[in-house]
Amino acid sequence: MADKIMNFNVGVLGHVDSGKTSLSKALSTQASTASFDKNPQSRERGITLDLGFSSFCVDLPDRLKEDDRDTLQFTLVDCPGHASLIRTIIGGAQIIDLMMLVVDVTKGFQTQTAECLVIGAITCEKMIVVLNKVDLIPEEKRQMTIEKMTKKLRKTLEPTKFADSQVIPVAAKPGGPESEDENHIGVTDLIESLKSNAYKPKREETGPLIFSVDHCFSIRGQGTVMTGTVLKGCLSTNDTVELPSMKVTKKVKSMQMFRKPVNKAVQGDRVGVCVTQFDPKQLERGLVCSPGALPTINAAVISAQKIPYFKGSASTKAKFHITMGHETVMGRLSFFGVYKSDVPDFTPSANEFNFDLKYKHQDELLDMKSDGENELPLQQFALVELEKPVTCDHHSLVIGSKLDTDIHANICRLAFNGVLLDSSTDPKYAESFMPRVKVYKNKMREGIVERKVDDYSVICRGLFKKESNMEMFIGLRVELSSGEKGLIEGSFGQSGKFKVRIPDGLSADSNALLAATKGKKSKGKATPEAAPAETDTSGPIKVFLHFKRYSYDPQKKMMQS
């Protein structure tokens, strides 16, 4: 029977107390009302009703019929408290096909609503906004309030991919907690909306199995049952599966879907899998896979984009909560990006990282909408050093967040998101990574113009040590604080001084300034031994050298202007 069902996963998200659980209950209850009783399968539920999973069935709409399936099952994934929200959702992200964003009509868009919107935008394609608790508005004002709130929400959604989402007013639990009122408002409309928004989800059976376990218990005499969702691949009875966190393999003895025995489950299915006995406390949640399919990684390269609602900065070397696959651990970030000026024909790619390109170090992850004068990167990445190893799939979603932020502070805790592109089990990966890719930093050195030779050349000091090999710097461009541009022509004497040629000649002002200091001994004169940074640069005209320093240069001498 199970194979006559098309399963469609719906995430139920929203701010605390917006009514997610009440809504899930109202919808699931609807499944057993007369309207669905026409179809005997409509009463079937998902095998797990606790932990926020429930389901209801409707007749499969004609537009989705293409084989002998006749039932559309909505599996509702009710995401409860905020603390577990991110983990729960990212865990199920690859199987949530649509998000119901529950908004309390009396409160409107709240902080966590924004976080849910962000997660939804990252993880799923479609959304329906459920405007709950409309019973709390007096009937005579109800329509007007709903319209006002809908207008407001539309404005918020406009810049997102969910701009065209339907907004459905409901009362999932009319009268509130103590009420016995079963006359839900708008739930039938919501089911219609779910039906019209449902689509044939992409499910693939090929590739290794990845099964996300959300509940685990033992049945005496039979074995241990793991319930969860097939994220990738398929699973059959008698298969051997690995439990990476326990480093053991187990044989699948039997499986159940919709409380009926099945021999096979594919991507997107919720299933109970009975394996040979183990202590269920050891695996409350986590991943199960085909043997050897999932690496346990210590460091990774991810693509990274800043979440617009995040108001803090995401700086290189800062620590964030990193959710990868099903685990959340602390990680240290080093950001870098690829720029058109370095790689003119670069096309951003969601799933690949090219070690051969030229990347620029970022002091912090840039907001791609910022309109500063500087060139924006075409794509940004991060090297992530994890504090604890994480077992996860290649191309897993990654979310960086500040979960320790006070949730009452009314700020979005989600900082950036991306995809896992490269990873390593080698704890020294991070150390060896930067030297392997060409990540450069823009550097600037500052010296002073000591005197004029003629109208087209000056002698400068303060950029190099006396032992510096000046050959390396000949031809590099420099800039004077007075605006002239010049080229380093060669060394001057033995103390690190150098001659700069100004092709367009010194300006009248520079000539005057240099004439005024002529003969005066400028204070803090650079000693030949002094390092450039310690040199006094209080001369009348400064000289700047901009260059790129590549992290792969062990001597830190390689420069490129």
Ligand SMILES: Nc1nc2c(ncn2[C@@H]2O[C@H](COP(=O)(O)OP(=O)(O)OP(=O)(O)O)[C@@H](O)[C@H]2O)c(=O)[nH]1
């Ligand atoms: N008046 C009224 N109260 C509602 C409605 N829906 C939910 N409530 C009440 O709102 C409170 C929160 O409802 P829940 O369904 O637990 O909300 P939730 O979003 O699942 O809560 P968390 O999981 O804790 O975030 C409860 O007291 C409900 O009885 C509604 O349509 N009308």
